[in-house]
Amino acid sequence: MPTDPKIPAPPAADQTPPPPRSDKTDIVAGLLLMLTAGLFGWQTTGLNIGTTLRMGPGYFPAILSGLLFLLGLVIFVKSFRSTTEEPIGRIAWRGMLLILPAPVFFGLTVRGLGFVPSIFLATLIASMASMRMKPLMALVLSVIVTIFSALVFSYALGLPFRRFGPWLPF
Amino acid sequence: MDFMSNLALGFSVASTMENLAFCLIGALLGTLIGVLPGIGATATIAMLLPITFQLEPVSSLIMLAGIYYGAQYGGSTTAILINMPGESSSAVTAIDGYQMARQGRAGAALAVAAIGSFFAGTVATFLVAIFAPPLTTIALKFGSAEYFSLLVLGLIMSVALAHGSVLKALAMVVLGLLLGMVGNDVYEGTPRFTMGITAFADGLNFVALAVGVFGIAEILRNLENEHDRAVVTSHVGRLWPSRTDFRAMIAPILRGTGLGAVLGILPGGGAILASFASYTVEKRLSKNPKEFGHGAIAGVAGPESANNAGAQTSFIPLLTLGIPANPVMALMIGAMIIQGIVPGPNVAIEQPGLFWGVIASMWIGNLMLVILNLPLIGLWVKLLTVPYFILFPIIMAMCAIGVYSVNSNIYDLYAVAFFGLLGYVMGKLRFEPAPLLLGFVLGPLLEEHLRRAMILSRGDPMTFVTRPISLTLLVLACIVLVLVLVPAVRRNRAEVFTESEV
Amino acid sequence: MAIRSLSGAFCAAIVLSSAAFAQGYPERQITMVVPFAAGGPTDTVARLVGEKMSTDLGRQIIIENVGGAGGTLGAARVAQADPDGYTLLLHHIGMATSASLYRSLPYDTLEAFEYVGLVTEVPMVMVARRDFEPADFPAFIAYVKENAGTVSMANAGIGAASHLCGMLFQSAIETQFVTVPYRGTGPAMTDLLGGQVDFMCDQTTNTSQQIRGGTVKAYAVTTPERLELFPDLPTVAEEGLPQMEVSIWHGIYAPKGTPEEVTERLSAALQVALADPGVARSMADLGTAPSPAEDATPAALKNQLETEIARWQPVIESAGVYAD
The missing domain is CATH 1.10.287 (Helix Hairpins)
Structure with a gap:
């Protein structure tokens, strides 16, 4: 079975059981x-x-x-x-700071701003979570996602979302 | 034979060009919407339901059946590709399916899921056609005492879901049970653990929980190490299962089909157990149970078959009694009523064309699914080559829409964020999400049936052992408990030796 | 007012006259909130009526399911919505009972809404497991009183139609017996069919097919008159329990402050929808009938809500059950 070198080996026991210590x-x-x-x-x-x-x-x-x-x-x-010791590893602070608020933001604004601006901004926030994402790229991606979602969910499936909400002047 | 002529009638109704086309469209739409992350079968069907209202009753139900299977398969696809199960059954698929995907075997996992589902669907369709009435009688013998014992059996089995520490898995089951208690008490209406938020009165949303602890936690994990390496596999591997894969999946598919078909008949929560039970059985019977949790093909084949067989046979109470076994079935009933058919014990007699047409279309729906999805596997797998930093914002957007669309409840979105964090922290502390999810699904059922059984027996706990089916299930539970504990001890010793060979 | 009491063929005339008031309305699609899950009986009623109303209004009415907390979440949503006629609520008897069942509601039931009209009144039937001993309703009452310690009555959860009817029954026969709550009608009906519980009182929407199929035993209907569907079933009043009369009425509401022209226009559209033979047929299949045109009016619904709140308050308070 070919295993990917990037995949960590199954945790469990090492070759020789190390002396007990606190985990x-x-x-x-x-x-x-x-x-x-x-x-x-x-x-x-x-x-x-x-x-x-x-x-x-x-x-x-x-x-x-x-x-x-x-x-x-x-x-x-x-x-x-304990006989196993596994480091906690790096923590995705940036991910947590930007990924987790995305759905919250969507929830806070979908009724006020409306579906279209809300999903656009939520996607934009989420896309900033990656260091590899360039600002322009994020914008383009968010626009595409917004258009796609509006077409599929709002127009084609007719879900009861208000596309632009009462917070907006138009 | 009577059922042959019935089936023939059904197929003659279901296989008109028009109905075939609706079935295909249904399966296609169901797959396309269901494959969007965070949008499970219930949400997919609720979204697509209005489309079917314009059609003739038979066509409408046939299209719905197509949507149903499509949505189910779509849910498994996201579970395998991005660890995002949309419903409880595909949570089990995610365990090994996602690991297979990470090892470049996504194509094989998807093919196994499709083939297993098709086989299970075929067998279960015939079961429905032949045995629907007698099976209903059995289902009605299950009262709350029996369900409680069945759920206890299920919970004990769930320990096998863990591939790490059994203690920690137990803790997750209990935590899941507690999270399942959130909401207003069914018996007295008292709010529990709702923090005063009325939006949680009916409990936490399953999709929010599943998407959070599985999918979002996984996104966060993938973002951890962006600095020094490419995230997730970009190599796709072979598309098709190898001959070894095929050989490895036959027995699990057969067993999964059997288990799922039996459990699916029970409207009080049997179908939920099907995929979990199958996983346990496969892990117990496997020659190398260590493989489970790290991409075992049996861990995909068994539960997927069980799930589909259960989904199929859960139509039995719907068709023979007019009683929905789950939210999806409730939607189907709504669709039937709008079409002017009130489901009930008489449908089979009064409208045989419709009744058998729907049964035949179940099989056709399954067939469509295989025809559609085997070629689509290539496309799905290619999605994995999309750079992760582009993929995950899309996933987040679809999740938000999917979770919100079910009940227009913004608190469900807050729950997504909370459970994403919880899932991530759990992962860091080497807790696994699957037992948590199982506890969450079974918790309310367990409590409800326990309390109801006690009310009905006027407070006599002997009801669990004096009722024969309940007693049998409890004895089984004890046997499983022993089986679970004994090999755990034996394997612990053996582990040191086997591990180096893997 | 004379015009409105004429029904059927004259509906078209009403539409034309009321259309003149509500110039321009509706200009876009209307959202009708159903405070229960998709596929349930209330949702079905909403979709049946909403489709026909859309045809008359010339704009789509889309159904939004905002389920949870016995319908109060959806009602609260509409109470807070803009009173422009583009957000409506279709709710059943729970609108009146939740005023007493919930001690803290985020809205004032009588003050927060404008009224469009009654939609339908669904009758209820007392049913029992097939092999339940008593032969008719008087025998049933006597049996329940005699065996109060051993019989059990199912209901579909606090505030559900079956729960309300159960409370009425207990107070009408002045007997306490064990009630078994379920999460929804489906599981309750399953246990009734399986003989795990003895009896239940539920809407014809849920019971008519089972009664016709002979899988449950029916004793009496809770309406003032016998039903066309089951002419042999006596009414509760005939059998000496007039205080048990109850039906699950459904009404359409709009947020407080919605202009009268708009609610009148909607009410006219509702009357057209209810006069539609297709709607009548679908409702007949469910064991119910569209409300007559004179009930599909704001005044009739307002009156119904006020009467029902006053009626249920003492029943619920004496039973001492609360949903929060």
Whole structure:
């Protein structure tokens, strides 16, 4: 089977098991799980637990939050005796800063600006996430995407989007 | 034989030139819209539904069937090419399909999915034609107690979805279950975990979650290392599965078809389990389960067949009872009513031409799909050669439109961003998204059936063991649990030796 | 006003006269918000009527499904929309009941809308699993009262038509029994067919085919008169429970401040659509009928909404159920 050299080999075990040490990833993972479980558990406190015949809305979430906390705890404890060590690696800050806001921006403006300007700007924002994208290229790409989407979704399929919204003067 | 004459009637209705053309147009449109990232089968069908209203009832339903299969296949295509599943079933396909694509085997993965789907569709169509009425009787035997036990079985199986730490997979299932609780409680109407946002009263949007944790997280991962290397494969590899591939996919397709056909009949959530269950079975039976999660062909062939067979047999409750098994079926019912056909137990008797015409068109729809898509594979795969920095803004735009189009709910778009971040962080911490998604899909069902079973039994938990089907399922669940745990222990020891050979 | 009470053949005349008021309207396509998912019964009603209204108005009416939170999300959307006649709402009885079911709504149900007209009133039928013992409605009531501890009634979730009818039934026979909520009518009906629950009261949209197919047992209809579709089924009033009379009425609304000419024009278009034989036929298949022309008017809908809010408030408060 030809494998691409760029693909990392399956994680799992190395040739010789290294001595146990603490795994930072799992420490963070365990802590985060416990925190999440705590948040859900806290939100559950206001809910009615009910009885076995009529389980309340809090019954199931309470059990699940408890279970999640336990799992987090076990992962946390086990992390100090780990045999795998994998670095967290680089973090896509620029990607996060520009990719994640794109749908949010679309949501905030689609009803006000209208579908056409909103999808254009959202695509423009997203395309800036790559270092390789030149400004002119981004503009061209966004225009093409906008025209395509307007033709397909608004004109051909007749989705109930307002093409230009009330925020615009025309 | 009676069903032969029925099928003949069906084919005579479905295979007029006109209806064939509508079926083809439906399949084509379904594929083209469904292949847009972030637009799943439900959204595709909702978008294309109004087009069918102008047609004759039979043509309209036939075109809808085409759209349905096209949309389903389109969803698998995006799952394989860019890790963007549009619905729960293709989330399983994404696990190994996307890995195959990264290794330059996208063409093979797509072909396997198409062939598996076609085979499963053919078999399941005949099952529907022959056994629809008796199968319905079985489906009606499933009450909430039975569904609960079935879901427990499904959850235990889900551990096999993980290819890393079992503990972490379990944690993801539980987190998924909790996320599934978001929204107003069905029984008392109390809002849970909605943070006061009424838009989440009916729960988080599945597409938003799937697109976020799979697709957007993957885009972010790909953007990490832009500095020093080209992102993702640009080499395409061979288009067609090799002979070894063909041999490797036969058994999984057969098993997937069987599993999917059986589970699809159950309207209370069986079809959802089909692809997950098939993946588990394949991984258990495989000679090298380590391959799963890294591009195993069986991990695409099995679930895709199961999914399609299940999709097919889930028409059974719709056609024989007039009850929709899932949102897509609900859309179909809406279309039927607008056409003046109220689906119900009498449709088969009152309008045999329509009833059997639709069944025949299911098969024709599947055939169209293969004819259409095998040549299209080349085109889809070429998409991968588009530079990534051009591809992902397009993906983002389509996602935004697709997610928004379902319910015009802007909070679904915020959810996309949130789950994109969550998926990325999870990836960094070596958590896998598939178990999370399974938990999310099954969570509400599990709770609903548990609580309903307890209400119906007047609070007696013995209901789960005194009802024979439920008991059988629970026993099965115990067996699977043992099977899951035992090899895990054994393999841990064996791993050290096998790993160097791979 | 005399003109309006004439129906059918005179609709064309009304259209012409009202068209003179609303000069220029409509100039572009109109969005009709359905606060439920595509493919459901309300969506079906909207699409049936919307298509015919489009023909009369000369502009396309497109359906936008804004589902969620028992229809209140879609209603809120329309309440906040521009009152220019280009955003409408098609909602059912839930418009009146959500005023009491929800303690905090983002709009004031009686103040936030203008009215176009009633569209249809869907009757409801009390149905039970096929092998449920009682032979007729009086026997059914007696049986439920006697076995209140063991019978179970299904409904399609809080605020659903079946839930409303169930609440009425419980208060009408003054008996408490176990109710089993489902996520929508589909699963509830499946369990009824499978005999997992005993009975349910739901719209003919969902029950008529099952009754005709003999897969469920029908006891009574909740309308003042017997239905053409099932002439043998008694009404609840005949059997001594007039307080159980209920129908799932649908109405079209516009945001507060929409000019009267516009709502009148829309109402005229609605009357034309409802007089269409195709619409009547499709509705008959569903076990319902178009509202008569005199009900497809702003005044009739306003009156209906006010009456129904007043009627449901005590029922919901005494049942103590809330959807938020």
